[in-house]
Amino acid sequence: MIKRASSRLVLVLAAGLALAGCEQQELASTRHLQPIPSQTMALMEEKGMRKQDPILVRIYKEESKLEVWKKASNGRYAMLKDYDICRWSGTLGPKQREGDKQAPEGFYAVAPGQMNPKSSYYLSFNIGYPNAFDKSYGRSGNHLMVHGDCLSAGCYAMTDEQMAEVYALAREAFSGGQRSFQVQAMPFRMTAENMARRRNDPNFAFWKNLKEGSDHFEVTKLEPKVDVCSRRYVFNADAGGSRFDASSTCPNYSVPVQIASAVGAKQKQDERRFAELVGGGYTLASAYVPQNGRVRRSLDQPIVQVAAAERAPATSTSAASPVRIAGAVPVPAPRPVALAANARSTEEARSSRFAWLRGSRDEARAEAPAPQVVMTEQPAAAVAAPAPITPVPQVVEASASGNRPFYKRIPGLGWLGGDRSETGAPAQVSPAITGAVPAPSPRPRTAYAGN
Structure with missing residues (x-):
């Protein structure tokens, strides 16, 4: 008897969940x-x-x-x-x-x-x-x-x-x-x-x-x-x-x-x-600054260039100080991305952080100043040899729509997607790459405008 009642309860709950799913789909389909x-x-x-x-x-x-x-x-x-x-x-x-x-x-x-x-x-x-x-x-x-x-x-x-x-x-x-x-x-x-x-x-x-x-x-x-x-x-x-x-x-x-x-x-x-x-020598317009790197905080305000104070801070306060090491080669400064002012979701915030890798977001990019290198007479042996860099596998493959998505494996971050194509299938990693991990399938999107 208890078993039969439990089964009946499961059926009722399942029916309720199914009905809720229909309601969600109906709500999502009435925007138009x-x-x-x-x-x-x-x-x-x-x-x-x-x-x-x-x-x-x-x-x-x-x-x-x-x-x-x-x-x-x-x-x-x-x-x-x-x-x-x-x-x-x-x-x-x-x-x-x-x-x-x-x-x-x-x-x-x-x-x-x-x-x-x-x-x-x-x-x-x-x-x-x-x-x-x-x-x-x-x-x-x-x-x-x-x-x-x-x-x-x-x-x-x-x-x-x-x-x-x-x-x-x-x-x-x-x-x-x-x-x-x-x-x-x-x-x-x-x-x-x-x-x-x-x-x-x-x-x-x-x-x-x-x-x-x-x-x-x-x-x-x-x-x-x-x-x-x-x-x-x-x-x-x-x-x-x-x-x-x-x-x-x-x-x-x-x-x-x-x-x-x-x-x-x-x-x-x-x-x-x-x-x-x-x-009359009418003033020529200056070169137009692309909207990549511009934000609109509110539709009550005009689109303006992001102020320097609003950009992400440099990763090191000593980055601009001279480095007096013989034979040193300047290392490119990291390029942190400022979070979009109107980011409305965790997913959007997450994608903003690595927008410069994908080239698909209009976020402001902040660049820390590169170190100034001054050559001296000191021996280069004073500098520790850099650790070897392990190559990062990268595969490029055109999709059926010609959108050329790419996937890049970043240590500690996993695979990051390239073009946010609607129809692009994920590139397949060649088995010849030892230890390569297949890129996950991107979330399907409908008729995305982004090329």
């Missing part, structure tokens, strides 16, 4: 169904917009802003709301290749199939890199996203709350019939002043091409039709049935007279202003 916040709904009503009206997204790297524009009752787009980008990695300029941790620039389209409700980074959508323009230059990369979790390794990262709202706006636009929405990713606001500040940048010609598309949107407040030919963007072009090919010469095409006239007038005005600024 969160409603648009009431304040944003009120703002839409005030601006003559409905939640199912089409949207358009504009991104500005230098200003760290993401804008959501929405089509109003007059049929033209108006800005609904802007959001501070939590982080983006790299510097100003287009993404060139997989693994460069550079956020893309250009004109992209996001369809419903590019929305990811099960992202490991809360919610996300793939912006569609590489597009036809990128491919014409042989550029590579995949899984370039706008996502939550406030971490970036080649993407535009938002807070989870922001991402939930942007995701909901896109979801409702799709439900209203929009087939795709345009993402305009710019290095900065395309003004004559900003172009003059960056006039000596190697990407200037590319940015002039992006400005053309930005001007088309500015004067019409309509989503510009985007094509690529002769390895450049063309906007609102009608080739009369001829095909645009990214790598081939542009066919004869025309732009609607009203649009061409308005865009031409704006460009002439900007060109006159540009010439005035350059002729």
